[in-house]
Amino acid sequence: MSQSIRQRLFAALAGFTVLLCLCYTGLALVIAYVTEDMLVQRLLEREAAAVSMRWQQHGKLTPSGSDLITVYGSYLDLPQAVRAHVPPSAPRGEVFTTTGQHYHVLALDVLAACQPQRAYLLADVAPVLVVSRLAQEVGGVVAGVALALIGLALLLAYWLARRLVLPLQRLAQEARRLAPGGAVHFSERDRPDEIGFLARRLETTFAELQAVLRREQAFARDVSHELRTPLTLMHNTLALDYAQPLGRQEQVQLRQSTDEMRATIDVLFALARAEQLPGDVVELRGCIEQCLLRLLDEHPWDASLLALDLPERLEVVGNPQLVMLLLNNCLANALFHGGPDSRIGIAFAQGCLSIQNTVQPGQAPRIHGFAHGQNLLLRLAKAMHWDIVFHPGATQFRVAIHPVRAR
Numbered sequence: 001m002s003q004s005i006r007q008r009l010f011a012a013l014a015g016f017t018v019l020l021c022l023c024y025t026g027l028a029l030v031i032a033y034v035t036e037d038m039l040v041q042r043l044l045e046r047e048a049a050a051v052s053m054r055w056q057q058h059g060k061l062t063p064s065g066s067d068l069i070t071v072y073g074s075y076l077d078l079p080q081a082v083r084a085h086v087p088p089s090a091p092r093g094e095v096f097t098t099t100g101q102h103y104h105v106l107a108l109d110v111l112a113a114c115q116p117q118r119a120y121l122l123a124d125v126a127p128v129l130v131v132s133r134l135a136q137e138v139g140g141v142v143a144g145v146a147l148a149l150i151g152l153a154l155l156l157a158y159w160l161a162r163r164l165v166l167p168l169q170r171l172a173q174e175a176r177r178l179a180p181g182g183a184v185h186f187s188e189r190d191r192p193d194e195i196g197f198l199a200r201r202l203e204t205t206f207a208e209l210q211a212v213l214r215r216e217q218a219f220a221r222d223v224s225h226e227l228r229t230p231l232t233l234m235h236n237t238l239a240l241d242y243a244q245p246l247g248r249q250e251q252v253q254l255r256q257s258t259d260e261m262r263a264t265i266d267v268l269f270a271l272a273r274a275e276q277l278p279g280d281v282v283e284l285r286g287c288i289e290q291c292l293l294r295l296l297d298e299h300p301w302d303a304s305l306l307a308l309d310l311p312e313r314l315e316v317v318g319n320p321q322l323v324m325l326l327l328n329n330c331l332a333n334a335l336f337h338g339g340p341d342s343r344i345g346i347a348f349a350q351g352c353l354s355i356q357n358t359v360q361p362g363q364a365p366r367i368h369g370f371a372h373g374q375n376l377l378l379r380l381a382k383a384m385h386w387d388i389v390f391h392p393g394a395t396q397f398r399v400a401i402h403p404v405r406a407r
Contacts, residue, residue, distance in 0.1 A: 006165040013157035021150055032131045037094070037104075040125050044069065044092075044106040048121055055110050061119055068128065072120040078105070082122065102126040167195045171202070178206060180213070218379075219268055234258070266325060268376075279384065281406045282323050284314040284353070288346060291327040299332075301340050309347035315406035318384040326380045326388075330355050330399050337397055351405060356398035 047069050054062045061071050072078055075088045086093035086105050095103040106121045167188050174186050184206040186199035234254060288310065296303055316323075334344055334357035343358045374390055381388040387402035 004165075005168060006161050009165055010158055010161035013161055014154050017153040017157055018150060021146065021153070025146065029131075036129065036131050040104050040123060040128075041092075041106075044104060044121055044123055048106055048108045051108060051119070051121065052110060061110075066123075068125060069121055069123045072122060073117075075118070075120065078120055078122060079103075088118075100126060102129060167191065171195065171199055175202065175206075180210070184210070231261070279317055279319055281315050282318050282320050284316045284323070284348075284403065285310050285312070287320070287323050287327055291324065291331050294328065295331050295335060299335055299340075301335060305341070305343045307343065307345040307347075309345075309349075311348060314348060316403035317406050318386065318403060322380055322384055326377060326401070329377060330401075334397065334399075351402060353401040353403060354398060355401070356396050358396050359394070 043066070047066060051061065051071055061073055075083065078086075081097050081099075081101070082093075082095050082103055082105060085095045090105075091107045093103075093105040095101075095105065097103070102125050104123045104125055106123075108119045108121060110117050110119060171186055171188050178184065184203050186203055188195050189199040189203060190196060191199070292303075292306070295301070331344070334355060335342065338344065338357035338359055341360070345354070345356050347354045377388055381401065385404055389400045389402075391398040391400065
């Protein structure tokens with residue numbers, strides 16, 4: 001089973017604590033033993049200086065004034081245990097014995113009858129050793145205190161590991177509980193450190209991912225719904241072609257279905273990219289004029305039936321591509337439903353763009369792509385934060401568009 005980040009962090013802190021404790025304990029022991037040896041060596045050196053001075057004054061080796069240090073005139077006079085570990089040429093040495101003695105040896109060179117002579121100072125320091133005796137007498141107390149400190153350090157390491165990792169664990173739990181399509185909010189997003197930055201980036205990423213998924217689902221749903229009707233009409237029209245050649249009405253219907261599919265696909269792709277298209281200031285009057293010119297080129301319609309009441313400049317906030325698609329489909333839909341003899345009026349007043357067309361009394365209702373696909377027009381307007389309302393009637397059909405005005 002994989003370990004959590006808190007367990008790994010606690011293991012790292014605990015291991016570092018124990019290692020640091022062991023290193024400092026070893027260092028303290030080394031310093032204590034080195035200090036003890038340096039003290040004994042310093043005593044031997046002071047005694048060697050005193051013996052050398054007495055030799056110069058009296059010409060003989062006198063016994064040491066310390067009951068710990070013994071002066072030997074030759075190497076052979078040293079105890080066998082010392083001679084077994086310290087060679088004659090060695091200036092100093094330290095000997096441990098199995099019988100409890102602990103010797104420090106210091107060689108002293110003197111002149112006897114103009115001939116060099118080597119004497120030896122031997123100190124049995126076992127009675128005055130402090131470190132080993134201290135370890136025997138208070139070792140249990142020191143070990144207990146050390147274990148208590150290690151336990152305290154481990155508790156502190158556990159608390160630190162839990163405190164440091166808790167925000168990350170909370171972030172992971174909140175991310176795990178996220179439901180498709182649900183609201184994305186992380187409680188750590190307001191922190192000023194890296195965890196807060198990570199939470200904010202995760203919020204943004206999850207929100208963008210859900211938006212992409214929603215657009216993909218909407219695109220698939222719209223393709224299935226909006227293209228089924230024109231495809232059915234085209235299929236039925238082509239099926240009749242096997243029985244008899246297509247007449248003028250069938251050809252017009254086939255052409256209209258093809259135009260409808262092309263317009264629908266343009267709108268669907270525009271909606272799929274709507275959140276990636278930047279908003280800008282758009283001259284709405286210019287867009288309407290371009291749409292009208294395109295409408296006159298593609299459809300036989302008398303332009304004298306058009307009534308236009310727009311200000312000289314009409315700046316709104318939106319995406320040029322979405323604005324053109326919205327206007328093209330509204331105008332094409334108005335002309336299709338009203339027929340070639342319908343009057344189309346376009347006016348702007350009190351922040352509302354009104355597009356209306358007359359309908360001949362008694363005319364049979366006609367189904368066109370955006371007549372049954374008004375949801376796409378609503379989504380086009382919503383993508384730009386515009387409002388659009390449809391007002392059907394017996395003698396006229398009006399579309400009211402409320403764009404976002406440029407300041």
